[in-house]
Amino acid sequence: MPDPDDATLREALADADVYRTLLESTRAIPWKIDWASMRFTYIGPQIESLLGWPQASWSTVEDWAARMHPEDRERVVGFCVAQSQAGVDHEADYRAMTHDGRYVWIRDVVHVVRRADGAVDSLVGFMFDISERKKDEEELLRLHRELERLSxxxxxxxxxxxxxxxxxxxxxxxxxxxxxxxxxxxxxxxxxxxxxxxxxxxxxxxxxxxxxxxxxxxxxxxxxxxxxxxxxxxxxxxxxxxxxxxxxxxxxxxxxxxxxxxxxxxxxxxxxxxxxxxxxxxxxxxxxxxxxxxxxxxxxxxxxxxxxxxxxxxxxxxxxxxxxxxxxxx
CATH class of the missing domain: 3.30.70.270 (Reverse transcriptase/Diguanylate cyclase domain)
Incomplete structure (x- = not known):
């Protein structure tokens, strides 16, 4: 007779596989960082197709910061650290460097996970490729400036x-x-x-x-x-x-x-x-x-x-x- 605990475990594992499949089939890139060690405990495999860096190369937050445009780095890292320390969910837009030296506009949406005592446990979030949106925004800004100039x-x-x-x-x-x-x-x-x-x-x-x-x-x-x-x-x-x-x-x-x-x-x-x-x-x-x-x-x-x-x-x-x-x- 099958053990009920085994059935529950198999069901849980199946659910986990379903969730992982769903996460890894979206265009958004899921990730998780352990706050104490500042290390990635997970990042979606989609990161490689977007930026070219192997999934396994995302080890610590230093990898994340180092692959950011120098003009964005100080602003974005400082903002994200301050918001995370305060336990505030937040978003940040920045240019991420691809493996071949190009840049892609990214929006990071970050949720702060706290322990029962209120201390920060981890950060979970999604990276979104917003390059096309940024192009549209820049074109609108250019048109606005041109209209202003003409006026x-x-x-x-x-x-x-x-x-x-x-x-x-x-x-x-x-x-x-x-x-x-x-x-x-x-x-x-x-x-x-x-x-x-x-x-x-x-x-x-x-x-x-x-x-x-x-x-x-x-x-x-x-x-x-x-x-x-x-x-x-x-x-x-x-x-x-x-x-x-x-x-x-x-x-x-x-x-x-x-x-x-x-x-x-x-x-x-x-x-x-x-x-x-x-x-x-x-x-x-x-x-x-x-x-x-x-x-x-x-x-x-x-x-x-x-x-x-x-x-x-x-x-x-x-x-x-x-x-x-x-x-x-x-």
Whole structure:
């Protein structure tokens, strides 16, 4: 007569075989680490097909850490150890090195097993290959950044647009106020641009704006400068850290650059080539000053340049700055 204990044992072993078969047939890779020895007591055979390392080569947590991308290692190991010591289940994404030196994105899902006295007994978990998911996430991020870039770019000239300028002006104004540094603006307005369009057509007008925008962008050599299309035939240069002398030099370079382009104008009552009028100003922001008032004051200098004959530079003098900020535009 069969022994009932033998039947129970066989049933238990059969169940264990079923569980092992189920675990080892999934794409997720099961594993278990003994906390006291920090050694793997089990890792699924799928690890070899995924990473190329033999199943038997996963002996200790040092093997796991050593096969992680150097840029991820300190962050991930530190996080997992801290969470495990606190008895908190957790997840970690990292790049695991394959046997042939490539990298695969892995997500480790970790469960902390505790003994009756609350001490950590072991860690069990699953490794998942999330490389395709990461590719999708990176593509979405790239598309988001591209969309953000396009939203800050003028569609015609390819330089920064008004939105980008407004964003940077606010940021740089605050930085200048806090750092006690100068901030300069140069506003460039193409002279008699309506007559240019009337004489040459809007396609030529677009080409004129594109050429001038490109030239102004090339003039800007400092990494922090912003060259933007301000609207219509106006361009604006934001020059963080530039004092009065530097701003005037940039404005003069803009005038020379436009002249070198020698874009034919020849409209009624206008000179032979395209020129521009410029307003220039430098601020050292103090409490109570606003970027909007400063921008308006420089814009009034541009208006003065156009009213006084065009193709000239008008500078916001520091000695008259307070009055200029309050003065209404004519």
């Amino acid at each position: 800050m770019t003028d569609g015609l000239t390819g330089i920064a647009n008004r939105r980008m300028f407004d964003t940077r002006l606010g940021t740089e104004w605050k930085a200048a106020r806090e750092g006690g540094k100068p901030l300069s603006l140069v506003i460039v307005d193409i002279d008699c641009f309506k007559q240019y369009n009337d004489a040459h057509g809007h396609v030529a007008g677009d080409e004129c704006l594109t050429r001038i925008g490109g030239m102004l962008q090339e003039l800007s050599q400092r990494p922090g400068d912003v060259v933007a299309r301000f609207g219509g035939e106006e361009f604006i240069l934001l020059l963080p850290g530039a004092d009065e002398t530097a701003a005037r030099e940039v404005a003069e370079a803009c005038v020379r650059g436009i002249a070198r382009l020698r874009i034919p104008h020849g409209g009624p009552g206008v000179g032979d080539i395209v020129t521009a009028s410029l307003g220039v100003g430098t601020a050292r922001p103090a409490a109570g000053d606003t970027a909007r008032d400063f921008l308006a004051a420089v814009d009034r200098r541009l208006y003065d340049a156009k009213a006084r004959g065009r193709n000239r530079i008008e500078v916001l003098e520091q000695g008259h700055r307070a009055a200029a900020l309050r003065a209404p535009r004519p």
